[in-house]
Amino acid sequence: MNTPTKNISRLTALVAVSLLALTGCATAAEPAKTAPAGDSVTIADGWVKATDEDMSAAFGTLTNSGSSDVTVVSAETDVAGMVELHETVENEAGEMIMREIEGGFSIPADGSLLLEPGADHIMLMGLTGPLTAGDEVTVTLTFSDDSTYEFTAPVKDYSGANETYEEGDEHEGMDH
Amino acid sequence: MPSRTEGARSDRSGSTRRQFLLGGAVAGVGAVAAIGADYALNRQDADATTPSPPMNGEETVPFFGTHQAGIDTAAQAHGLFLALDLLDSTDREGLTRLLRILTDDAARLTQGKAALADSEPELATAPARLTITFGFGPRLVARAAASGPAWLAPLPAFSIDRLQPEFSDGDLLLQIAADDPLTVAHAARMLMKDARSFASLRWSQQGFRRAYGTERPGTTMRNLFGQVDGTANPQPGTTEFDGVVWAADGWLAGGTGMVVRRIRMDLDKWDRLDRSGREASVGRTLAKGAPLTGTKESDEPDFDATTAVGFPVIPQFAHMRRARGDDGEKIFRRAYNYDERPVGEGVSESGLIFVSFQADIGRQYTPMQQRLADLDLLNEWTTPIGSAVFAIPPGCGEGGFIGETLLAVTS
Numbered sequence: 001m002n003t004p005t006k007n008i009s010r011l012t013a014l015v016a017v018s019l020l021a022l023t024g025c026a027t028a029a030e031p032a033k034t035a036p037a038g039d040s041v042t043i044a045d046g047w048v049k050a051t052d053e054d055m056s057a058a059f060g061t062l063t064n065s066g067s068s069d070v071t072v073v074s075a076e077t078d079v080a081g082m083v084e085l086h087e088t089v090e091n092e093a094g095e096m097i098m099r100e101i102e103g104g105f106s107i108p109a110d111g112s113l114l115l116e117p118g119a120d121h122i123m124l125m126g127l128t129g130p131l132t133a134g135d136e137v138t139v140t141l142t143f144s145d146d147s148t149y150e151f152t153a154p155v156k157d158y159s160g161a162n163e164t165y166e167e168g169d170e171h172e173g174m175d176h
Numbered sequence: 177m178p179s180r181t182e183g184a185r186s187d188r189s190g191s192t193r194r195q196f197l198l199g200g201a202v203a204g205v206g207a208v209a210a211i212g213a214d215y216a217l218n219r220q221d222a223d224a225t226t227p228s229p230p231m232n233g234e235e236t237v238p239f240f241g242t243h244q245a246g247i248d249t250a251a252q253a254h255g256l257f258l259a260l261d262l263l264d265s266t267d268r269e270g271l272t273r274l275l276r277i278l279t280d281d282a283a284r285l286t287q288g289k290a291a292l293a294d295s296e297p298e299l300a301t302a303p304a305r306l307t308i309t310f311g312f313g314p315r316l317v318a319r320a321a322a323s324g325p326a327w328l329a330p331l332p333a334f335s336i337d338r339l340q341p342e343f344s345d346g347d348l349l350l351q352i353a354a355d356d357p358l359t360v361a362h363a364a365r366m367l368m369k370d371a372r373s374f375a376s377l378r379w380s381q382q383g384f385r386r387a388y389g390t391e392r393p394g395t396t397m398r399n400l401f402g403q404v405d406g407t408a409n410p411q412p413g414t415t416e417f418d419g420v421v422w423a424a425d426g427w428l429a430g431g432t433g434m435v436v437r438r439i440r441m442d443l444d445k446w447d448r449l450d451r452s453g454r455e456a457s458v459g460r461t462l463a464k465g466a467p468l469t470g471t472k473e474s475d476e477p478d479f480d481a482t483t484a485v486g487f488p489v490i491p492q493f494a495h496m497r498r499a500r501g502d503d504g505e506k507i508f509r510r511a512y513n514y515d516e517r518p519v520g521e522g523v524s525e526s527g528l529i530f531v532s533f534q535a536d537i538g539r540q541y542t543p544m545q546q547r548l549a550d551l552d553l554l555n556e557w558t559t560p561i562g563s564a565v566f567a568i569p570p571g572c573g574e575g576g577f578i579g580e581t582l583l584a585v586t587s
Contacts (some may be wrong), residue, residue, distance in 0.1 A: 026476040047292040050373075059293075133373050135271020156277065157373055 004126045038147030040066030041107065046153030048137045049117075049161050052130045057086070057161055058122040058139055058153055064107040071144040072105040079137050081126030087120050088163055097166040098123070104144070117161035132153045186410040204435030232388050233302035233357055239286045240431050241571040244578065246351055247421065247510070247533050248309030248412035250393060254360045255353040255383045257436055258368070259313075259346025259456070259531060260375035268320055272583050274374040275310075278350075279577035282308035285363045285480055286425060286531060292528055293367060304356035306363060310578045311434050311566030321346075322585040325423070327537035328432060328567050333567075334549035336560060341561025343438045351531075354386040354556045381438060381562070383512025383529040396465060396473065399513055400526045401557070402439055405463025405508045408496075420506045423535040427581040430570030433537040435507075438514070438562030440527040446557045457553045459494030469497070495554040498547050505544050507532040529559070537565060 046060030058077075064070050075083040087101040096118065105120060107113045115121045122139060135155040142148050167174065237245045266274065281291040290297030311479045330345060348378070350367055351378040354360050366578040369375065384398045397403040410417040419434050455461055459468055459477060467477035469489050479497055490497050509532050516525040534540040548555070569579050 021474050045292055049293070074402070077225065132273070134270075154277070154280070156290065157370060158293040160295060 002016070021033045028106050030169035034068050035066050036095045036147035037064075037066065037068075037070035037145050038149040039140070040064050041070060041072075041143070041151070043149075046151055047124050048131060048153050049158045050131050050133045050135075050155045053129070054125065054127055055115075055165075056127060056131050058124060059136065060151075060153060061112050061162075062105070062107055062141075063112045064109060067109050067113065069109050072107070072141045073144050074104070074142045075122050075139055076135060076142075077124060077126055077139045079131065081128065083139070084091070084116075084122045084123040084125065086121050087095035088121075091166060096163050098163045099166045102148045115176045116165065117158070121161070123165075126144065133157045183364075210346050211441045217301055220545070231302075233304045233359075234288065235305045235355075236287050236303050237305050237307050238527070239283045240573050240576075242310045242433070243341040244571045245286070246309035247432060248417065249305070249307050249353075249396070249566065250579070251510055251512075252305050252353040252356045252387055252411075253358045253385055253387045254289055255385070255531075256353065256360050256364055257381040257512075257531075258350040258352065258364060259378040259380075260348040260350070262316060262319055262347045262375045262376045264375075266319070266374045268583070270374055271319055271579075272577075273318070274371060274584070275579040276577045277370045278310070281366055281370055282310075282363075283574075285366060289310060291370075296362060299362035301354060302359055304354045304357050304359045305353070306354040307570065308363060308367070309349075309351040309352070309353075311568045312579070312582065313345060313347045313564070313566055316347040317567065317582065319539075320585070322346070322427065322583050324567050325425075325428060325536070327539075328565060329540070329543060331435070331545065331563055331565060333455070334545060334551045334560070336555050336558075337563065338412055338559050338561055339563050340561050343381065343564075344380050345564050346566070348375055349434070349436070349566045350566070352467065354515060357513065368398060377525075379562070381502075381529050385512060397511070397513075399511070399528050400515065400524075401446055401454070402462055402475060403443065403454075404460065404462075405511065405528070405560055407460070407465050408500075410486055410508050412424075416506075417508065418570075419535075419542070421508050421535060426566055427585050428569065429581070430537055431568045432533045432540075434566045434568050435530070435532045435534075435537060436562070436564045436566070437530040437560050439530050440525075440529060440559045440561045442557050442559070443524045443526060444522075449557070456491050457495060457557070458488040459496035462555070486500075491553065493551055495514050496549070497550050498550075498552045499544055501544050502586070505540050507534045507544070510545065527561075533568070 030167045041062055041064050043060045043062055044164045046058065048058045062072070071139055072085060075085065077083060084100045085105050086098045088098045101120065105113055113120065133155055136152050138150060138152045139157060140148050140150045189572060195199060237249050239245060276437050280382070284291045285300055286299055286303060287305040290300040294300060312324070314324060314328050352360050352363050352367070354363070367430065370524070396404050411419045421435070423429060424432050449457070451462060455468060460466060461468065465473040467475055467490065469478040469481040477490055477496060479488070479490055483489055504514050509530070513527045513532050514527055518525045532541060569582055572578055572580055
């Protein structure tokens with residue numbers, strides 16, 4: 001068993017070391033230059049739902065390896081006339097519906113955002129043609145700092161991802 | 177100790193004394209309990225540092241490589257064989273897309289990861305040595321505007337055959353095998369969903385061997401006749417195996433040929449055969465699978481040995497003697513038992529999904545099968561009711577796909 005005196009001197013030493021460490025941090029560190037968001041983000045397991053109709057969606061896991069949070073504000077692709085960033089929420093009637101997300105997709109520093117059916121996803125609307133299983137779709141994401149990230153994802157058959165779209169003011173509502 | 181009545185009336189002092197006594201006792205017990213807990217915690221920590229052995233469900237077989245997995249892989253407990261026919265609308269370009277998708281599914285699922293767009297990702301997390309092996313029938317090779325080896329065609333008709341189209345031929349074969357049946361079911365569904373736009377299911381044959389953990393790995397399987405089945409089999413990892421199995425030419429280099437024949441067993445008729453008759457039908461003992469002229473399963477049979485009366489110990493019509501050919505006729509067997517719902521008044525509907533891999537089916541398999549069709553006592557109790565031949569393409573690397581060598585041929 002330690003004697004009280006030993007404990008006190010240990011504590012003092014510990015505090016002293018901590019203070020030194022903090023001081024060391026304060027003088028040595030400089031604020032790091034923030035890398036462009038587009039350079040810090042990658043997608044894994046990306047895929048796009050096959051369809052003959054007018055709308056589809058892209059899914060996958062977006063990972064932000066940077067030290068600052070990033071925000072995807074928009075996206076575009078050659079296969080769709082219009083691309084929106086969507087969330088899936090419960091409406092007043094208790095149904096799950098999808099709608100444009102306010103403020104875009106925020107991906108925390110050193111974190112991930114999962115885009116999947118029934119949750120956040122990239123909505124592809126006004127498709128230029130059918131998307132067939134095995135095709136590849138290239139999507140470009142734009143971040144709040146104007147940087148971009150481009151990825152290519154395969155098209156896959158999938159029966160789900162059929163949430164009703166509830167329009168904002170500018171768009172017409174559609175079922176799909 | 178104060179009496180109960182006394183304690184009730186003068187409870188404070190009484191209880192104090194009782195508490196003191198009990199408290200001391202509790203302290204004693206508490207101290208022992210505390211020491212015990214401390215001992216247990218420390219032991220737990222010690223055990224936590226020695227990792228527990230992994231569950232077989234976590235075991236994976238690598239997908240990418242020179243050869244496809246599922247051929248030299250130790251046979252898993254559950255095997256499912258799916259033959260698909262390409263839709264007329266699937267052209268060469270569609271075939272490429274199909275094979276890319278299925279390769280990606282297989283590469284993920286075999287490593288215990290959900291496929292893309294997998295609606296039951298939790299069913300992918302216990303791969304249990306899952307392998308998914310792809311085979312190409314003659315029509316698929318033609319659809320790829322290429323030509324295949326001469327043996328890539330239905331086998332010649334044998335007199336013993338009673339083939340049902342429902343178990344024969346096919347454009348694309350999927351051999352899905354794992355030690356866990358749920359794993360196999362999920363993989364099959366995922367692959368079939370993704371194939372739906374390109375092909376339809378022609379037939380499905382589901383089979384089994386011993387469950388993982390029932391026998392020592394490497395034990396030769398038994399079929400539903402009760403026989404040790406597969407003794408004289410080349411060993412994966414040997415030069416003999418490599419020579420027997422792997423093709424060397426053209427787009428098939430690194431691949432092999434596959435024969436899948438559904439062999440129906442007449443178990444009711446087998447019941448009427450006594451034990452010595454059963455052993456004579458193959459030429460091996462039932463107890464250990466040893467040749468009738470030997471004592472151990474691994475003993476070489478002596479086809480010249482005769483009984484005291486002068487008859488051959490291993491009968492002329494025994495399956496093993498009839499199957500034995502020269503060194504140019506070796507095959508690698510990887511069969512599965514099947515046991516389906518009985519039909520009509522039958523008690524069983526069982527047999528063997530015979531599967532063999534060999535580099536040149538015409539040279540290594542067909543002459544032997546012809547000898548067996550001509551004479552093999554075992555034919556009394558077996559009937560081939562399905563037959564299919566596939567070319568097994570080589571493996572691929574990451575970013576590639578199974579069938580890329582075939583589709584590169586004319587591009």
